[in-house]
Amino acid sequence: MVQPLRVRGRSVAWLPPLLLLIAIAVLDWNTSGEFRIISWIVLVPGIAAALCGVWATAAFAVLSLITYITVDTSWPHQYQTGLPDFILVVMGGVLAVLACAVRVRGEQRMLHMRDIAETTRRTVLRPLAVGWGGLDHAAVYLAADSEARVGGDFYDIQPGPHGTRVLLGDVQGKGLGAVEAAAALLGTFREAGYHEPLLETVADRLEVRMLRHVRYCAVLNREDDDRFATGVLVAFPEDAPTTVEVINFGHDPPLVVGPHGVRMLPPGDGLPLGLSDLTYGPPPLLRVPLEPDETLLLVSDGVTEARDADGTFFPLRDEIAAALAEDPRIAAPHLLVRFVRDTTLRHSAGHLADDTTIFAVRRRTAP
Known part of the structure; x- marks a missing residue:
């Protein structure tokens, strides 16, 4: 009571x-x-x-x-x-x-x-232990609905015998249907990310899972039978400590934040999950350099599409670059996530038009 x-x-x-x-x-x-x-x-x-x-x-x-x-x-x-x-x-x-x-x-x-x-939130967005998968990580989830606990945004880290894989995604739409689709994709990622040696195979499994979920909804005559999801799939190979593999499913490209500044990863040309019927091939796998002191920042469109009173979009890259020039320590995952959260809320005056996820990871350095 x-x-x-x-x-x-x-x-x-x-x-x-x-x-x-x-x-x-x-x-x-x-x-x-x-x-x-x-x-x-x-x-x-x-x-x-x-x-x-x-x-x-x-x-x-x-x-x-x-x-x-x-x-x-x-x-x-x-x-x-x-x-x-x-x-x-x-x-x-x-x-x-x-x-x-x-x-x-x-x-x-x-x-x-x-x-x-x-309980649903902890099932979809499970707690991640410190140093999970050999990564320093921090995450913030902000629901557009102040009463909500979980929505269509999702993220996870899955370590395995073939390295550590990271997934961040955003299911189209809102409500319980979006939560159900996010849970389905996360379940597949946690299994495929552990067992499959190739990141391309993990991506294929995610695409198939999304298609199966959409067909299941169509059989039930549900209104969300045309649902899809954008996402970014990242692998940290154990045999390449200065390289990451990235597959982008129509999502905003991640940012790399480090002592030398901010850069954006190549966008790729992959379609969102669930739309493979519209293309002839899978999204490409990109191998990009990532130094041990650089942090990979992944955000949902709740950040990039945040607007101020004049309708101006939030300048994420410029804000981080300015803060990094003043204090290079801002590249640490927990400080970076906190900074992006605070500046996004300040820019939008606390009015979020969509669920917002901010996720930062980097390789964990030995103490």
Whole structure:
């Protein structure tokens, strides 16, 4: 249950209705007989219903009734409010308890749904241990919907006997359908990225998985049967410590951030996953140099398409270059991710038009 009022970790939600109860009783005792306010005590269980639990609300309902009877009967008979206000206080207390029970039940359901969403998020975007796969890494996921926990953006690191593979992608669309497609692609990546010796084979497996998922949705007559996904697949070969292999599925090219500046990897000409019927061949594999002190930055279009009040797109590369010139340490994955997150939110005034993922990786250096 949500406790809106807490002091040093302890709930003080009972304090406002108690103070109101005391104030009404004291004011009524010190007023004239022509202006009685004791019937206002019906507000006390109503306030408790909004702040306290069911049992506390019931206790305030009983306490309000007792206080009403005690204060009202202390007045001469001609000034007593009588049976109508007594019934009002009783019914107010009963309705307050019922309303509180409904509120608490709704809060419990909300917390349960939040737990389910968090479990889904941890399934799709699983936690990555420090140094996982021999890489220093950092990631931030920002949902366009402030109530959401996960969307169509996904990323993962999969170490294996053929080196460490990295995947970042963005499923077209939103909602549970996008989450389902992202989970399907991640499941395939975690298996193929471990077992397959060639990165091209991993890419083929991802394409086939996306096509199978789309056909499955078509059989079910679902509206997302035309879904596709952009993505970047990266391999860190163990036998080439200064080289990475990249296959781009129609995604924004990654940036390389290091002591010597910022450069963009070749875009490639691959189509998004799920659109292989429109092309005659698989996306090409690119081998590009990557020094041990250089960080590979992968972002979703929530970053590159962030706009300010004038509609200007976020200048990601220029912002990083300027920050890097002032402090070369910004190339560290955790600092780079934090910087991109903060500058993106500042540029868009906190209004994200799409789910945003920022993922930075580089080879882990020996301590």
